[in-house]
Amino acid sequence: MGIATVNPATGEVVKTFEALSDAEIDSKVAIAQAAFLQYRQTSFEQRSQWLQAAAAILEAEKDRLGALITLEMGKTLKSAIAEVEKCAVVCRFYAEQGAQFLADEAIASDASHSFIRYQPLGIILAVMPWNFPFWQVFRFAAPALMAGNVGLLKHASNVPQCALAIADVIRQAGFPDGVFQALLMDSSKVAALMADDRIKAATLTGSEPAGASLAIAAGKNIKKVVLELGGSDPFIVLPSADLQAAAATAVTSRMLNCGQTCISAKRFIVANSIADEFEKLLIAEYEQLKVGDPMLPETDLGPLSTSNILEDIDRQVQAIVQQGARILMGGTRLDRPGNYYQPTLITDIADDNSLGREEFFGPVGLLFRVADINQAIALANNTPFGLGSSAWTNDPAEQEQLIDDIEAGCVFINGMVKSDPRLPFGGTKRSGFGRELGVHGIHEFVNIKTIWVK
Structure with missing residues (x-):
């Protein structure tokens, strides 16, 4: 169904939207380009004030915006409100740190004076997913706007009201007209946008096929792109770990957002000597959901x-069982209206x-047993993905080995993988390239200009 709000809890079509025509898209690009020419001249202090204002609006409106998220994509209201609150945090982070991250950087050379200046690129196209419909956008928008870029948002077709609400928050915060616009458009239009000389770069969070498609379009037009794609994150548990804490965190991570997050724990990889006990603890945690x-x-x-995601996860579960796996818990849809699936192990x-x-993008965990840390790491790396990873051990030597040898964009020891405005976030292998958040994230969409003066 095109661009529409469909309540995942009931299947009800709440509201539909007309996609923008080619002429309307071109008009919005022209508005963005004109806005950039003025906006790039604004000071860091002014941009910081606008970001602080956006944070205040998000905090004041978190209940309303959270309810909108829940209506469009189905996450619990409490987690939706927390998502909006996190967006306020990232706005404040770059409002407070952005000027320092983008300050001229002195470099010693044979010149009398040489330094690096960070300057904005222009219009950045953001192709964003539905699973964290506010957070995924703001973790791009806050650093991009602080750096002096302007944004065009092509959001997922099932969260159009979230897309419009985000653009409205940024407008209400005082950012000039045209600095951030939502494009309600079909995905088939993205390649043509990437060919437009006014679009300078793009970022995408989403599926591997979507990332590959955007990367092809970006490469064809020689434009920068940042990709954060899928993950099949390992969650390794070794004998010295706090098993109760590990089991509770494993289930929290796996079931976050009903399992629809790239960095949730998807493969529980457990040493044989503790596997029976850990399995019992997992089941106990599952039973409380x-x-x-x-x-x-x-x-x-x-x-x-969406109903398609429900069908996909059910098909995956049935297929893995047909290949010899065994269901410990769950494994079927729930017999009720809406897109409900049992928590499955x-x-x-x-x-x-x-x-x-x-990658299982739903409430399904896979439990593996291994002989030792070497087998655990080998299994953890035996996937085309490399986004996040969590490992549980109190042995310092094992911690160091895990940190060095796991192939992932991040390794969390004795904790749940999460995104944090202070830390760079992104993956390796088929999980994508480039980084968001932290100082590295704000440097993705700037011209790192070398200045040499004699």
Whole structure:
């Protein structure tokens, strides 16, 4: 169904939208280009004030905006409100740190005076997903706007009201007209946008095929692109770990956003000597989960975002079982309106079961048993993805080995993988390239200009 709000909890079509025509898209690009020529001259102090104002609006409107997120993509209201609050945090972070991150940087050379100046590129196209419809956008927008760029948002087609609400927050914060616009358009139009000389770079968070498509268009037009794609994150547990804490965190991570997050723990990789005990602890944590109406405070898991995602996760579960795996818990849809799926735990996954290396984008955890740390790391790396990873051990030597040898954009020891405005975020292998957040994130979309004066 085109561009529409469809309530995942009921299947009700709430509101539909007309996609922009080619002429309307071109007009918005022209507005963005004109805005950039003025906006790039604004001071860091002024941009900081606008970002602080955006943060204040997000905090004041978090209940309303959170309810909109829940309506469009189904996450629990409490987690949706927390997402809006996190967007305020990233706005404040770059408002406070951006000028320092972008200050001229002296470099010694044979010149009398040489330094680096960071300058904005222009219009950045953001192709964003539905699973964190506010956070994914603001973690791009806050640094990009602080750097003096302007943004065009092509959001997922099932969260159009979130896209418009984000643009409205930025407008209400005082940013000049045209600095950030939402484009309600079909994905088929993205390649043509990338060919437009006024678009200087792009960023995408989403699926591997979507990332490949954008990368092809960017490469054809020799433009910078940052990609954050899928993940099949390992969650390694070794004998010295606090097993109770590890099990609780494993389930929290796996079920975050009803399992619809790239950096959730997807493969529990556990040493044989503690595997039986850890399995019991996992099951106990699973049994406490409450599936239901995402608007209710007691609900832990709401519906999956779309009926297609529900069908995909069910098909994956049935396929991995057909290849010999065993279901410990769950494994079926819930017989009720909406896109609900049981929290599921699967084990006995053979080495040649290719589905054990894939991404399950839903409330499904895979449990593996290994002999030792070397086998754990080998299994963790036996996937085309390399986004996040979590490893649990209190042995310093094992910690160092895990840090060095896991192939991922981040390694969290004795903690849950999360994105944090202070830390660079991104992946390796088929999980994408480039970084968001931290100082590295704000430097992705600037011209790093070398200045040499004799």
